[in-house]
Amino acid sequence: MEKLVYALILAARKLRPYFQAHRIEVRTAYPLRHILHKPESSGRMLKWAIELGQFDLEYCPPTAIKGQALADFILEFDSEVDNKAIVLAEPSSQGSPPVEEREELPHPWWILHIDGAVNNNGAGTGIVLVTPEGHHLMSAIHFKFYVTNNDAEYEALINGLKIAFEVGVVNLIARSDSELVVNQVNRGFQARGPWTELYMRCAQRLLEKFGSARLEGVLREENSNADALAKMRSQMDSVQLGQIPLGIQEIPSVPEVEVFQTRETPLENWMTPIHNYIRTGALPEDKL
Numbered sequence: 001m002e003k004l005v006y007a008l009i010l011a012a013r014k015l016r017p018y019f020q021a022h023r024i025e026v027r028t029a030y031p032l033r034h035i036l037h038k039p040e041s042s043g044r045m046l047k048w049a050i051e052l053g054q055f056d057l058e059y060c061p062p063t064a065i066k067g068q069a070l071a072d073f074i075l076e077f078d079s080e081v082d083n084k085a086i087v088l089a090e091p092s093s094q095g096s097p098p099v100e101e102r103e104e105l106p107h108p109w110w111i112l113h114i115d116g117a118v119n120n121n122g123a124g125t126g127i128v129l130v131t132p133e134g135h136h137l138m139s140a141i142h143f144k145f146y147v148t149n150n151d152a153e154y155e156a157l158i159n160g161l162k163i164a165f166e167v168g169v170v171n172l173i174a175r176s177d178s179e180l181v182v183n184q185v186n187r188g189f190q191a192r193g194p195w196t197e198l199y200m201r202c203a204q205r206l207l208e209k210f211g212s213a214r215l216e217g218v219l220r221e222e223n224s225n226a227d228a229l230a231k232m233r234s235q236m237d238s239v240q241l242g243q244i245p246l247g248i249q250e251i252p253s254v255p256e257v258e259v260f261q262t263r264e265t266p267l268e269n270w271m272t273p274i275h276n277y278i279r280t281g282a283l284p285e286d287k288l
Contacts, residue, residue: 126229
């Protein structure tokens with residue numbers, strides 16, 4: 001099944017201008033739509049689903065096609081992909097160099113643009129993950145819980161880091177136009193309040209999962225794509241978002257902070273009658 005999805009990815013990359021300008025019919029007997037949109041998809045399949053989500057694809061029943069055509073297509077374009085996603089044959093152990101002699105290629109850098117938006121219609125986030133080749137993988141999430149502006153910025157960062165990690169990114173540069181979030185995560189500002197501190201620590205832990213990752217601050221005009229996605233998703237505007245993968249988040253990314261309410265029983269003193277009069281208008285029984 002992965003070979004079929006991989007062939008579709010190769011076609012989309014090779015014919016990107018045509019895929020972007022037209023509606024493409026994908027004729028297959030396999031449930032590719034269901035496989036690519038499974039909520040539990042992760043890793044390589046999630047990366048492919050995000051990349052294909054930007055195109056207008058329609059999955060149709062297949063017509064007669066020669067089985068060799070697919071194999072020829074894979075063999076023709078397989079050499080253009082640096083990181084192979086499919087192993088067509090198990091390499092022989094004979095003649096392969098020892099592990100310690102193999103040269104590890106450096107991992108390319110990915111760019112993550114994130115932004116959060118809060119308005120009267122709700123709250124949402126925009127995520128734009130830019131591949132080393134310059135392709136834009138976009139996602140938008142709508143929050144079904146109350147968030148402040150800073151909370152939305154943190155949710156955007158945390159969700160963007162999770163997507164990048166699931167895709168398999170090793171080296172990452174995350175960019176946000178929230179000066180507060182950038183400085184708190186980079187330990188320049190102190191997080192005030194238990195809720196903000198939970199968000200900050202969660203983002204810092206996710207950044208540590210990558211081989212090399214950092215968070216940078218950018219101007220809002222340099223973060224326009226993520227900003228536009230966040231504003232549209234906060235309003236649940238699915239029509240304008242088109243083929244961009246949409247998400248609904250029911251609960252915050254960090255656990256709720258337990259707040260214990262205390263109730264004190266004041267001792268009666270000379271101020272008690274005055275307090276009662278101001279609060280309820282009750283007069284003391286003793287007129288003197």
